[in-house]
Amino acid sequence: MTRTLLSRTKTGVMTAMTLSLAMAAGSAQALTLYTAGPGSLAKKLAAGYEKQTGVKVDVFQATTGKVMARLEAEQANPRADVLISASWDTATDLEQRGWLLQYQSPNAAQVPAQFKTPYYVAQGISALGIVWNTKSGTSEPKDWGDLTKPEFKDKVTTPDPSLSGASLDLLIGLQNAHAQQAWKLFDDLKANGMIIAGPNAQALTPVLQGAKAAVFGAVDYVSYASMQDGESVKVIFPQSGTVIAPRPMMILKSSQQQKEAKAFIDYALSPEGQQLVAQAWLMPARSDIDAKRPLFKSLKLLPEDPKASASRKDVLDRFAKLFTQP
Amino acid sequence: MNKNAFLPGVTGLALLLLVAVPVSFVVLQAIFPHLDTSSYSAPFSAFFRVFAEPQMLALIATTLKVGLGVAVCSAFIGIPLGALRGLFRLPGAALWDVLFLVPFLLPPYIAALSWMLALQTNGYVQQLLPWLHLNNFLFSLPGMIAVMTLNIFPVVYFAVSRSMAASGSRLADVARIHGAGAFQAFVRITLPMALPAMASSLLLAFTLSIEEYGVPGALGSRSGILMLTTGIEQRLADWPIDLPGAAVLSLVLVAMALCAYSVQRAVLAGKNVESMTGKPADVTPKPLSGWTFPVLALFSLVALIAVALPLASMLATAFSGTLSGGLSLSNLTLRHFATLFAVHGDALGALSTSLSLASGTALIAGATGFLASWLVVVRRIRGAAVIDGLSLLPAALPGIVVGVGLILAWNRSFWPVTPYNTWGILLLAYCCLLLPYPVRYVSAALKQIGGNLDAAARVHGATAAQTLRLILLPLVLPSLLASMMMVFAVASRELVTSLLLSPAGVQTVSVFVWRQFEQGSVGDGMAMASVAVLLSLTLMLAAFRLSQRRV
Numbered sequence: 001m002t003r004t005l006l007s008r009t010k011t012g013v014m015t016a017m018t019l020s021l022a023m024a025a026g027s028a029q030a031l032t033l034y035t036a037g038p039g040s041l042a043k044k045l046a047a048g049y050e051k052q053t054g055v056k057v058d059v060f061q062a063t064t065g066k067v068m069a070r071l072e073a074e075q076a077n078p079r080a081d082v083l084i085s086a087s088w089d090t091a092t093d094l095e096q097r098g099w100l101l102q103y104q105s106p107n108a109a110q111v112p113a114q115f116k117t118p119y120y121v122a123q124g125i126s127a128l129g130i131v132w133n134t135k136s137g138t139s140e141p142k143d144w145g146d147l148t149k150p151e152f153k154d155k156v157t158t159p160d161p162s163l164s165g166a167s168l169d170l171l172i173g174l175q176n177a178h179a180q181q182a183w184k185l186f187d188d189l190k191a192n193g194m195i196i197a198g199p200n201a202q203a204l205t206p207v208l209q210g211a212k213a214a215v216f217g218a219v220d221y222v223s224y225a226s227m228q229d230g231e232s233v234k235v236i237f238p239q240s241g242t243v244i245a246p247r248p249m250m251i252l253k254s255s256q257q258q259k260e261a262k263a264f265i266d267y268a269l270s271p272e273g274q275q276l277v278a279q280a281w282l283m284p285a286r287s288d289i290d291a292k293r294p295l296f297k298s299l300k301l302l303p304e305d306p307k308a309s310a311s312r313k314d315v316l317d318r319f320a321k322l323f324t325q326p
Numbered sequence: 327m328n329k330n331a332f333l334p335g336v337t338g339l340a341l342l343l344l345v346a347v348p349v350s351f352v353v354l355q356a357i358f359p360h361l362d363t364s365s366y367s368a369p370f371s372a373f374f375r376v377f378a379e380p381q382m383l384a385l386i387a388t389t390l391k392v393g394l395g396v397a398v399c400s401a402f403i404g405i406p407l408g409a410l411r412g413l414f415r416l417p418g419a420a421l422w423d424v425l426f427l428v429p430f431l432l433p434p435y436i437a438a439l440s441w442m443l444a445l446q447t448n449g450y451v452q453q454l455l456p457w458l459h460l461n462n463f464l465f466s467l468p469g470m471i472a473v474m475t476l477n478i479f480p481v482v483y484f485a486v487s488r489s490m491a492a493s494g495s496r497l498a499d500v501a502r503i504h505g506a507g508a509f510q511a512f513v514r515i516t517l518p519m520a521l522p523a524m525a526s527s528l529l530l531a532f533t534l535s536i537e538e539y540g541v542p543g544a545l546g547s548r549s550g551i552l553m554l555t556t557g558i559e560q561r562l563a564d565w566p567i568d569l570p571g572a573a574v575l576s577l578v579l580v581a582m583a584l585c586a587y588s589v590q591r592a593v594l595a596g597k598n599v600e601s602m603t604g605k606p607a608d609v610t611p612k613p614l615s616g617w618t619f620p621v622l623a624l625f626s627l628v629a630l631i632a633v634a635l636p637l638a639s640m641l642a643t644a645f646s647g648t649l650s651g652g653l654s655l656s657n658l659t660l661r662h663f664a665t666l667f668a669v670h671g672d673a674l675g676a677l678s679t680s681l682s683l684a685s686g687t688a689l690i691a692g693a694t695g696f697l698a699s700w701l702v703v704v705r706r707i708r709g710a711a712v713i714d715g716l717s718l719l720p721a722a723l724p725g726i727v728v729g730v731g732l733i734l735a736w737n738r739s740f741w742p743v744t745p746y747n748t749w750g751i752l753l754l755a756y757c758c759l760l761l762p763y764p765v766r767y768v769s770a771a772l773k774q775i776g777g778n779l780d781a782a783a784r785v786h787g788a789t790a791a792q793t794l795r796l797i798l799l800p801l802v803l804p805s806l807l808a809s810m811m812m813v814f815a816v817a818s819r820e821l822v823t824s825l826l827l828s829p830a831g832v833q834t835v836s837v838f839v840w841r842q843f844e845q846g847s848v849g850d851g852m853a854m855a856s857v858a859v860l861l862s863l864t865l866m867l868a869a870f871r872l873s874q875r876r877v
Contacts, residue, residue, distance in 0.1 A: 210448035
């Protein structure tokens with residue numbers, strides 16, 4: 001009895017060691033993708049790319065904040081080949097640090113100029129809006145300011161901009177467009193009992209169950225996906241305008257597999273890849289691919305002022321300070 | 327290599343790798359903030375910087391408040407229930423024990439997420455009892471303490487009930503015969519005898535709650551309450567990261583946990599009120615007579631709140647088509663389970679990753695723990711104290727600190743090979759955290775075995791390894807197996823180190839559930855949670871049965 005147990009233990013350890021060697025050898029050829037946003041989309045893109053090229057893709061999916069933190073922590077020993085962020089701003093930042101590889105995919109020809117630079121290109125585009133529970137007993141909000149009304153007292157959530165890249169883009173967009181007026185709006189929302197509730201789905205869950213009535217600045221694709229599942233919510237794009245959040249794809253300069261990484265970007269921008277993007281309820285980056293949801297051309301966007309672009313850190317700090325006050 | 331030095335050598339090396347390396351890197355990083363650039367400049371500057379931050383004091387205060395709050399509340403629930411269970415003939419005693427094992431076994435993050443879905447406005451409880459408004463209570467400090475207490479109070483319950491059952495009533499009977507009143511006998515005899523068990527279990531409750539990440543992670547983000555664990559995670563995993571800051575906070579947390587842990591050991595060591603003589607004692611619990619009904623009602627109430635409610639909430643979500651559909655038959659679906667078991671889904675991958683990692687951890691922690699306790703208890707080799715200390719240290723190490731340590735240690739460019747960014751790093755983390763289970767169980771079993779068995783074998787020419795394999799291992803096998811099953815069950819659902827260390831392409835059960843809450847479908851997450859809970863409950867109960875069967 002004892003003997004068999006010991007020999008079994010030995011076999012187990014041997015198996016584990018063999019497995020680990022096999023896994024280490026396998027991962028040497030795999031492409032590593034760090035991505036924010038829908039994990040199922042990343043999985044599907046990885047599977048499609050693997051089918052086409054035979055190269056396996058290891059996916060790390062988390063919020064933009066966590067993906068960027070991981071990238072930073074691994075600076076001495078970089079692992080990621082391709083990065084898909086949910087915030088355009090993070091790509092600009094990485095480019096300035098000189099971490100990115102210049103690459104223009106032939107498939108990017110159909111991507112409008114505003115969604116590509118020599119270093120990065122949009123995978124897809126999300127828009128931010130109000131997500132409102134139609135059974136909540138409140139009247140349908142039409143604009144951001146409606147959420148400061150008494151009927152929405154203690155009934156609004158918002159994703160944490162330090163975690164959600166798209167949510168941060170909305171803050172920056174509102175501040176660029178309205179300056180001080182934007183902060184007046186945040187003050188009023190805070191006074192009306194709006195709470196910060198983690199990343200996107202965590203802000204949406206209480207609204208789905210009816211604990212809250214609306215999300216301020218929800219990423220639309222998460223909500224469209226839950227509507228498809230039968231949840232009674234509605235995505236509303238405010239009258240005064242909102243922002244769209246293109247999701248930049250980029251290749252890290254430190255990548256050991258630049259050829260495969262480029263092929264991955266090509267695949268994500270291929271008609272097949274863009275169909276997958278559309279199925280995840282995002283707007284495809286290519287203008288020649290259709291989607292089953294409103295496209296950005298039909299949305300009213302906040303005016304952009306490239307000169308006044310607020311610094312990410314300042315906006316985050318100010319927002320965090322406002323909402324951590326007792 | 328010298329045959330006699332081989333086993334101690336292997337054990338020492340394993341302990342060094344599993345425990346000493348991550349811990350020393352946390353200390354080094356905290357002292358030398360620029361360690362990542364191989365510079366030893368500005369030592370201790372991170373301490374000044376972190377302690378100068380205005381929210382630092384609040385962070386420590388909240389952590390202490392939660393720890394003390396959970397200890398006090400656990401005392402209020404655990405001590406009376408434990409005393410009733412230990413001293414009286416409670417109908418269905420074994421059943422209550424099993425029931426109160428459940429909340430302790432339910433992973434805290436799953437419990438917290440379940441409580442959220444049950445208690446928030448328009449949650450399941452309010453859908454059934456519309457007048458009950460618990461939303462504001464849940465998302466507050468007292469709410470967090472309550473949720474943690476419901477997870478942790480069984481520690482106190484089991485300690486008190488076992489201690490009172492073992493020693494309490496017999497000596498109190500003697501006092502009664504000599505004229506003491508029932509109350510007097512309880513206060514003067516029974517209570518003091520159970521005090522060490524109470525004190526040490528309350529300190530354990532304190533340690534467990536200050537180390538917890540899942541509950542503050544799930545509830546704290548909605549209520550804006552930050553504890554040390556969530557604060558460390560934030561510095562480490564949110565952009566921009568702050569490695570020295572995370573290391574300093576880790577040391578603060580370890581200091582708190584070590585304090586509680588050493589006080590606990592001192593309490594147990596100093597006050598020896600053991601009344602067991604080794605001779606079989608006739609333990610006769612008293613009848614409850616007229617009190618049977620109220621006592622059963624009390625037990626049922628606690629079981630309903632601590633066990634039935636979170637489990638029901640978890641299952642309701644897993645079987646609900648939509649959250650906005652609420653509790654109704656038309657909303658019933660198996661969709662989430664279908665998603666889980668769909669081919670090519672990442673759920674099955676997560677399940678198999680967790681199960682393989684848990685088996686690996688059980689084997690490694692079991693083997694290392696067995697060797698370490700053998701060296702300490704039986705062989706009493708030189709350096710036994712170091713081995714003992716290293717193998718039990720993780721009991722006072724918060725999971726998040728082990729995670730921080732492993733990142734700091736292995737995510738460096740100077741290692742020729744590193745387990746970082748492979749599943750190996752998760753194995754290291756789990757083994758370190760769970761090592762104390764086999765060490766405790768096996769040490770206790772080894773201490774019960776008389777030294778003459780070992781000596782007799784050696785006299786007849788057996789080598790140390792032979793004695794170990796042919797005599798001691800078979801004798802401690804039930805305890806070892808029980809502890810390994812415990813390790814398996816806990817490792818298969820571990821959250822915080824998995825969140826920090828999972829490499830690209832590797833997902834565990836806990837990470838899957840957590841990510842579903844952050845970015846995906848709550849229903850899918852809860853379906854996965856249900857499968858995992860069912861699995862770990864089965865295993866833990868098996869381990870419980872195994873450990874009850876004495877050698």
